[in-house]
Amino acid sequence: DAGVTQSPTHLIKTRGQQVTLRCSPKSGHDTVSWYQQALGQGPQFIFQYYEEEERQRGNFPDRFSGHQFPNYSSELNVNALLLGDSALYLCASSLLPSSGNTIYFGEGSWLTVV
Amino acid sequence: DAKTTQPNSMESNEEEPVHLPCNHSTISGTDYIHWYRQLPSQGPEYVIHGLTSNVNNRMASLAIAEDRKSSTLILHRATLRDAAVYYCILAGYGNKLVFGAGTILRVKS
Numbered sequence: 249d250a251g252v253t254q255s256p257t258h259l260i261k262t263r264g265q266q267v268t269l270r271c272s273p274k275s276g277h278d279t280v281s282w283y284q285q286a287l288g289q290g291p292q293f294i295f296q297y298y299e300e301e302e303r304q305r306g307n308f309p310d311r312f313s314g315h316q317f318p319n320y321s322s323e324l325n326v327n328a329l330l331l332g333d334s335a336l337y338l339c340a341s342s343l344l345p346s347s348g349n350t351i352y353f354g355e356g357s358w359l360t361v362v
Numbered sequence: 363d364a365k366t367t368q369p370n371s372m373e374s375n376e377e378e379p380v381h382l383p384c385n386h387s388t389i390s391g392t393d394y395i396h397w398y399r400q401l402p403s404q405g406p407e408y409v410i411h412g413l414t415s416n417v418n419n420r421m422a423s424l425a426i427a428e429d430r431k432s433s434t435l436i437l438h439r440a441t442l443r444d445a446a447v448y449y450c451i452l453a454g455y456g457n458k459l460v461f462g463a464g465t466i467l468r469v470k471s
Contacts, residue, residue: 252405281458290449290461291406304456338405345456347394348413353405 250275252354254339260360261329269324269357273341277352280322282314283338285356291338297322298345326359334361366450371466374440382435382465384450389430394453397424397435399446400464406449409435445469 253272261267273280279298283291293306297316316322320341326333336356342349367385374380386395394413398406410417410424412433417424423436437444449464 279457283459283461290464291459293458293460296456296458304458306458336403340459342457347392347453347455347457348411349457350408350411351396351453351457351459352408353398355405 252339252341252352254337254354254357256357257355258358258360260362263329263331263361265329266325266327267329267359269326269337269339269359271322271324271339271341271354273320273322273339274352277341277343278320279342279345280316280320281340281342281351282322282324283340283353284308285336285338287335294324296345303345329361331361334359365460366452366462368448368450368462368465370463371468373468373470374437376441376469376471377439380437380440380444380467380469382437382448382450382467383432384434385432386450386452387431389452390454392454395424395426395430395433396451396453396459397422398449398451398459399444399467400449401446407446409448411453440467440469442469442471 281296282294285291295305300316311327338356339354342351396411397409400406425434447464
């Protein structure tokens with residue numbers, strides 16, 4: 249049973265560019281959330297997708313956008329990259345956006361903006 | 363978002379039990395208490411979660427106070443592989459996790 253998988257694992261982008269990160273949820277899960285983790289800090293919630301719609305959003309600018317596909321996989325897009333966007337981006341999945349359900353995280357995508 | 367308070371760091375000896383405390387005085391009736399741990403350069407790993415009753419699984423036990431304003435994660439026999447940052451999180455509407463700074467657990471051999 250595959251867990252949450254993310255790609256790419258590492259990437260380097262130049263300030264002002266755009267980036268797309270991808271996530272496949274754990275088998276049987278239909279809800280995907282994205283988190284940003286800066287070095288030395290805890291993960292911060294970006295947004296959550298369920299039934300192909302953004303259900304909740306954290307305190308992140310519109311430069312951060314996402315998408316969920318019919319097979320429940322998801323993409324995170326970041327436009328006009330800033331140096332401060334350098335972080336570990338984590339994808340998490342669960343069955344339904346219900347607070348009692350277990351959430352599983354992927355290993356993350358390391359983004360470096362230069 | 364309801365907040366949790368954890369000690370910055372704790373230390374334990376290998377093979378001994380570890381009790382990691384968490385205070386969450388503003389918890390609402392529908393918030394679940396989740397615990398995750400994270401090793402350097404890895405994604406958070408699910409440990410355990412519960413609502414009101416104490417919970418046990420193969421990794422740990424979760425003891426929840428009767429008033430639900432605090433909880434304790436119990437690792438029954440710490441190993442070197444348990445050294446990590448442990449996060450206590452309240453998950454409310456939509457299962458959004460709000461991470462704090464967590465507790466750095468160091469295990470001595």
